[in-house]
Amino acid sequence: MYSQGLTGEQSELEETPEFLAAFQARIDREEKIEPNDPMPAAYRKTLIRQIGQHAHSEIVGMLPEGNWITRAPNLRRKAALLAKVQDEGGHGLYLYAAAETLGVSREQMTEELLCGKAKYSSIFNYPTPTWADIGLIGWLVDGAAIMNQVPLCRCSYGPYSRAMIRVCKEESFHQRQGYEIVRTLAEGSAEQKEMAQDALNRWWWPSLMMFGPSDSDSVNSDQSMKWKIKRFTNDELRQKFVDATVVQAEKIGLTIPDPDLKWNEEREHYDFGAIDWEEFWRVVKGGGPMNRDRIAARKKAWDEGAWVREAALAHARKRLEREAAAKEAAE
Numbered sequence: 001m002y003s004q005g006l007t008g009e010q011s012e013l014e015e016t017p018e019f020l021a022a023f024q025a026r027i028d029r030e031e032k033i034e035p036n037d038p039m040p041a042a043y044r045k046t047l048i049r050q051i052g053q054h055a056h057s058e059i060v061g062m063l064p065e066g067n068w069i070t071r072a073p074n075l076r077r078k079a080a081l082l083a084k085v086q087d088e089g090g091h092g093l094y095l096y097a098a099a100e101t102l103g104v105s106r107e108q109m110t111e112e113l114l115c116g117k118a119k120y121s122s123i124f125n126y127p128t129p130t131w132a133d134i135g136l137i138g139w140l141v142d143g144a145a146i147m148n149q150v151p152l153c154r155c156s157y158g159p160y161s162r163a164m165i166r167v168c169k170e171e172s173f174h175q176r177q178g179y180e181i182v183r184t185l186a187e188g189s190a191e192q193k194e195m196a197q198d199a200l201n202r203w204w205w206p207s208l209m210m211f212g213p214s215d216s217d218s219v220n221s222d223q224s225m226k227w228k229i230k231r232f233t234n235d236e237l238r239q240k241f242v243d244a245t246v247v248q249a250e251k252i253g254l255t256i257p258d259p260d261l262k263w264n265e266e267r268e269h270y271d272f273g274a275i276d277w278e279e280f281w282r283v284v285k286g287g288g289p290m291n292r293d294r295i296a297a298r299k300k301a302w303d304e305g306a307w308v309r310e311a312a313l314a315h316a317r318k319r320l321e322r323e324a325a326a327k328e329a330a331e
């Protein structure tokens with residue numbers, strides 16, 4: 001979608017108060033910032049961090065579901081799951097390409113993921129032991145992703161906001177296919193219903209953690225909101241997700257595993273119980289049940305793909321040499 005040749009990192013840019021004020025004024029006028037526009041180094045850095053993390057999440061996110069492609073219960077389920085996992089791969093690629101327009105290479109981003117410097121979403125560090133987990137990922141994880149990503153379609157950085165439009169359309173199909181899997185199980189035999197409830201019990205709290213730390217601990221939110229990278233805070237999006245999901249659970253007769261969940265007439269929102277932030281930070285820092293496996297799988301894929309990258313570069317080099325020789329011969 002974008003090539004690195006488009007990027008315009010300006011190392012010489014002097015960030016005077018006038019420049020910073022003019023940049024903020026563009027943001028406030030809802031103008032999109034494009035790759036070759038002058039931008040503060042911190043704006044560029046924030047976007048590289050967030051888009052990079054987002055891209056890694058899409059690619060690592062293929063692993064828990066990919067685990068079930070060969071074992072999906074029938075052809076229709078297999079075809080839908082295969083398409084969904086491929087979509088996630090596509091999202092990762094658009095996002096790496098969007099990050100590349102900011103002057104970072106995909107190699108750099110991947111190396112940072114593999115050495116533990118770059119994060120990816122905590123949610124993908126949980127296992128998928130049953131078929132119901134695949135339904136739950138679609139329903140809750142893609143549901144949470146939509147809540148977070150629809151506002152990103154209005155992000156101030158043009159390439160990121162445009163990538164998000166297509167991503168959101170696909171996520172919405174993913175959410176519905178997941179909900180349909182869970183609904184089918186919930187309406188099936190007692191064992192099937194129990195399997196769906198068990199998966200909901202395991203995925204509910206990690207899904208709420210996807211939105212990030214509470215606003216009081218979110219170090220990046222204030223500045224990202226001013227730059228209109230983020231349009232809602234972590235807690236605002238988490239609340240929207242809870243409000244939307246409770247009714248969906250009720251409709252299929254499943255119980256959200258939170259005894260403190262209650263409609264609050266005054267606030268016109270659901271109150272919900274305390275999130276275990278210790279678990280969140282433990283998982284983010286590498287101590288979740290599947291962190292090691294996820295990074296090992298990414299490292300294996302990156303190492304095994306080295307020859308493809310080398311072959312593509314060698315081909316590009318040879319083509320350039322051939323073109324240069326042909327041009328010289330013609331002169």
Ligand code: BYC
Pocket residue numbers: 049050053054055057058059061062088119120121122123141142145148209210211212213217218219220221224234284
């Ligand atoms: N997991 O200051 P905060 C998908 C980090 S993929 C891990 O609030 P920010 C899908 C955060 O990075 C969905 N780390 O940060 C794919 C920061 O650390 P650094 C992925 C987390 O950036 C396949 C620190 O905590 N979606 O949909 O303002 C199958 C403090 O946080 C998490 C995106 O990536 C977490 N959950 O806000 C199915 C969306 N939360 O970087 C589905 C784009 C926070 O300062 N990203 N951290 O070292 C965002 O919207 C924002 O980056 C976040 C965090 C809301 C996630």
